[in-house]
Amino acid sequence: MGLEIDRERIPGFDVEGKDADGMDKGILTLSVGPQHPGSGHFRLIVKVDGDIIVEALPDPGYVHRGEEKMCEYRNYIQNIPHLERPMIADSCGILYPYVLAVEEICNIPVPERAKYIRVIMAELNRCIFELYWLGIYGIFLGHSTMFMWPMADRELLIDLAEMASGARVTHAYFVPGGVRNDVPDAFPEKAKRHLLYFRNRLKEYKDIFYDNPLFQARTVGVGILRREDAINLGATGPVLRASGVEHDIRKVEPYDVYDELDFKVITMNEGDSFARAYVPWLEMYESVEIALQALERMPSGPVRTKLGPNPKGAVGEVFKRVEAARGELAYYLVSDGNPKPYRVKLSVPSFREIPVMAHLLKGAKLADMPSIYWSMNYWPVEADR
Amino acid sequence: MSTVSEFTFSNFVKSVLWLLFWILIIVSLIALPIIFIVLFYVPPPVINGVEINPYLLLTMLTNPQVGAPLIRPTLESLFFRIAVFPGFTFAALFATVLIFAERKTLAKMQLRVGPYHAGREAFWWANSLGGFLQLIADLLKLLGKEIIVPSGADKPIFWAAPAVLVIAAAGLIALIPVAPGWVIADIDVSLLAVFALLGFFPLTVLLASYASNSKYPFIGGLRALYQLISYEIPLILAVLPIVILASTLSLTGIVEAQYSYWFILLVPIGAFVFFVTALAELERIPFDLPEAESEIVAGWLTEYSGMAYGLIQLANYIKMYALSALFTTLFLGGWIGPEFLPSIEVFNVQVLSSGEVSSIFWFTIKTFGVALFMIIVRGTNPRVKIDVLLRVGWSKLIALSFINVFIAVALLYLGVVGVGH
Numbered sequence: 001m002g003l004e005i006d007r008e009r010i011p012g013f014d015v016e017g018k019d020a021d022g023m024d025k026g027i028l029t030l031s032v033g034p035q036h037p038g039s040g041h042f043r044l045i046v047k048v049d050g051d052i053i054v055e056a057l058p059d060p061g062y063v064h065r066g067e068e069k070m071c072e073y074r075n076y077i078q079n080i081p082h083l084e085r086p087m088i089a090d091s092c093g094i095l096y097p098y099v100l101a102v103e104e105i106c107n108i109p110v111p112e113r114a115k116y117i118r119v120i121m122a123e124l125n126r127c128i129f130e131l132y133w134l135g136i137y138g139i140f141l142g143h144s145t146m147f148m149w150p151m152a153d154r155e156l157l158i159d160l161a162e163m164a165s166g167a168r169v170t171h172a173y174f175v176p177g178g179v180r181n182d183v184p185d186a187f188p189e190k191a192k193r194h195l196l197y198f199r200n201r202l203k204e205y206k207d208i209f210y211d212n213p214l215f216q217a218r219t220v221g222v223g224i225l226r227r228e229d230a231i232n233l234g235a236t237g238p239v240l241r242a243s244g245v246e247h248d249i250r251k252v253e254p255y256d257v258y259d260e261l262d263f264k265v266i267t268m269n270e271g272d273s274f275a276r277a278y279v280p281w282l283e284m285y286e287s288v289e290i291a292l293q294a295l296e297r298m299p300s301g302p303v304r305t306k307l308g309p310n311p312k313g314a315v316g317e318v319f320k321r322v323e324a325a326r327g328e329l330a331y332y333l334v335s336d337g338n339p340k341p342y343r344v345k346l347s348v349p350s351f352r353e354i355p356v357m358a359h360l361l362k363g364a365k366l367a368d369m370p371s372i373y374w375s376m377n378y379w380p381v382e383a384d385r
Numbered sequence: 386m387s388t389v390s391e392f393t394f395s396n397f398v399k400s401v402l403w404l405l406f407w408i409l410i411i412v413s414l415i416a417l418p419i420i421f422i423v424l425f426y427v428p429p430p431v432i433n434g435v436e437i438n439p440y441l442l443l444t445m446l447t448n449p450q451v452g453a454p455l456i457r458p459t460l461e462s463l464f465f466r467i468a469v470f471p472g473f474t475f476a477a478l479f480a481t482v483l484i485f486a487e488r489k490t491l492a493k494m495q496l497r498v499g500p501y502h503a504g505r506e507a508f509w510w511a512n513s514l515g516g517f518l519q520l521i522a523d524l525l526k527l528l529g530k531e532i533i534v535p536s537g538a539d540k541p542i543f544w545a546a547p548a549v550l551v552i553a554a555a556g557l558i559a560l561i562p563v564a565p566g567w568v569i570a571d572i573d574v575s576l577l578a579v580f581a582l583l584g585f586f587p588l589t590v591l592l593a594s595y596a597s598n599s600k601y602p603f604i605g606g607l608r609a610l611y612q613l614i615s616y617e618i619p620l621i622l623a624v625l626p627i628v629i630l631a632s633t634l635s636l637t638g639i640v641e642a643q644y645s646y647w648f649i650l651l652v653p654i655g656a657f658v659f660f661v662t663a664l665a666e667l668e669r670i671p672f673d674l675p676e677a678e679s680e681i682v683a684g685w686l687t688e689y690s691g692m693a694y695g696l697i698q699l700a701n702y703i704k705m706y707a708l709s710a711l712f713t714t715l716f717l718g719g720w721i722g723p724e725f726l727p728s729i730e731v732f733n734v735q736v737l738s739s740g741e742v743s744s745i746f747w748f749t750i751k752t753f754g755v756a757l758f759m760i761i762v763r764g765t766n767p768r769v770k771i772d773v774l775l776r777v778g779w780s781k782l783i784a785l786s787f788i789n790v791f792i793a794v795a796l797l798y799l800g801v802v803g804v805g806h
């Protein structure tokens with residue numbers, strides 16, 4: 001009974017020759033997930049040579065729910081609640097393009113006030129999501145305080161969303177023809193107060209997290225995604241903008257009232273993990289700015305167009321996309337004139353980050369895996385749909 | 386169909402009473418006769434010329450004054466020192482308080498409450514302590530868990546590793562003086578012995594990780610070894626000026642050399658380097674690479690469960706106490722502080738002098754302060770990478786340590802401090 005590891009008993013630990021996948025000798029295959037504290041409902045097959053990752057194979061599909069097929073069995077209104085489920089942290093973001101698409105194919109007008117309320121809720125949800133993401137980024141790098149602070153501050157914004165919609169996370173607030181109900185009278189004032197507090201609070205995140213030399217040592221220059229790679233691999237959202245591409249659907253293809261509001265598209269040129277973590281932080285300032293402007297300009301009036309019991313779509317197809325918190329989120333909707341859609345196709349940003357992730361992890365160190373993986377803004381549940 | 390009956394309170398009470406009944410039977414029929422048989426053959430211990438026999442113990446029940454002169458000799462006996470104070474019980478108690486303090490302090494930093502409910506309703510006086518029984522609950526949870534040994538594990542080493550870690554950590558506290566004369570092993574080279582014992586930990590970690598026969602523990606063990614390479618040399622170099630200034634390797638001697646100045650005032654760089662490397666030695670954030678959760682699950686601890694895991698955590702916190710105490714001893718003047726507490730007397734017989742009580746107080750306070758500092762570092766920093774730790778350890782910390790040594794030598798040559806001062 002020696003101290004040697006019995007190599008035959010550990011799959012993937014073949015020192016002699018090559019393993020089944022033809023990898024070189026001495027390569028250790030790690031199955032990161034689906035039961036791993038740093039993976040989520042997702043598996044990443046990582047092959048390491050010493051401390052260097054020689055290959056990373058993303059393996060999604062553990063939480064596939066068949067959202068697209070489910071859409072074909074329900075009518076346009078019934079589809080609303082279950083379409084939020086893939087991304088409950090950003091439930092308005094994932095519902096937004098569906099509502100826009102249904103409005104176009106069923107030819108439903110939207111009142112002006114509803115458009116502003118939608119923008120406010122979408123931006124609140126963007127912040128709610130980014131905070132959740134940032135907290136987990138913190139704990140992925142071992143920073144437990146950064147895990148707790150955003151989770152606590154997220155409650156402020158959740159309170160606002162609850163005040164407007166009545167639900168904490170799965171709002172089901174956007175409906176074809178506006179929003180489900182008007183916001184309470186006290187909402188604008190309370191929203192301004194919370195948002196201003198939140199904007200001050202963001203500065204403290206920089207103090208404890210982004211300015212921390214140890215955090216910078218872990219992320220600056222790690223997993224650099226060059227501009228052309230970002231475009232070729234189809235990166236989107238903050239990942240794309242962190243690589244210096246100024247692409248934001250809110251500016252490129254403005255929907256609702258985004259073209260009337262004044263905001264900047266945040267870009268950074270570094271393209272490393274730090275930039276991918278820093279861009280969302282800067283974007284939260286912009287989100288607060290957008291929400292405050294929308295609160296100022298919000299007109300009074302109805303918030304919802306009265307619909308018939310079972311709206312029918314015109315025969316045809318429609319493609320709508322919005323800038324969700326993780327990037328470009330698009331719906332392709334085909335209608336054959338029935339109350340139920342013929343086909344609904346979701347194009348979610350998380351799924352589009354998978355090739356980028358595989359590209360960046362190759363050649364990185366094992367210790368860089370959490371910082372790269374989580375900076376991708378990858379959400380397994382959303383990617384699997 | 387489940388064969389397990391539903392939980393009812395009457396059944397619970399019945400089972401507790403049944404348990405008590407059997408304990409009573411076993412104690413009266415087996416344990417007591419064995420004790421008396423042993424007493425018949427083994428001579429009772431003699432303390433201070435008095436034979437401690439059962440009759441004396443019974444006498445003490447009615448007339449406690451008889452026992453008063455025996456307390457001090459008991460405190461000075463080696464068994465008491467190893468088992469209770471300043472030995473294992475004290476260290477384990479300190480470790481327990483540290484865990485609670487860590488959870489509460491981190492909670493305060495993170496805008497949380499921390500352990501709150503356990504024990505709050507049980508005792509009216511525990512309201513301000515809030516949740517101190519959570520530790521007992523955690524202990525019971527760990528005791529109740531199954532210890533799963535992975536198939537293919539090298540079982541003797543896998544089982545031995547937690548025990549070895551606890552023993553090595555307990556060995557550290559044997560060398561640290563708590564008050565004048567209050568040390569278990571007062572040897573001339575206790576500082577060297579400390580480093581010899583510290584060398585046990587990474588070796589045990591590597592063996593445990595190897596014996597687990599699993600991938601993540603294996604990576605964790607290798608990381609522990611990397612970490613050892615990067616911090617061990619600065620750790621020893623940081624202490625070198627202390628030896629130069631105090632011209633002794635005995636920890637008691639080092640404390641006694643600080644009556645005029647604490648060494649942190651003379652060699653602050655050394656204190657900084659020692660603190661940083663102590664964090665690395667303890668595998669605490671920011672240097673918890675061997676158990677980095679998001680990368681390698683729990684590192685070398687991955688395959689440990691139940692009380693084996695509990696023992697490792699106990700060893701970690703006893704080690705944290707030991708290294709905080711070492712920092713206090715080396716840089717903060719150990720037990721040195723103003724004498725202000727009254728002496729402890731039992732029936733007009735002095736048990737602890739005023740100086741001893743104050744010394745123990747100052748030592749405990751300083752050690753707790755150092756440990757609190759380690760907790761605050763944990764709350765404000767993320768984990769570093771192994772290459773950063775290697776680079777910092779080899780380039781910056783070693784350079785700082787050498788500067789520190791030069792400062793100490795210069796102080797010695799200029800006659801500011803040294804032998805005779």
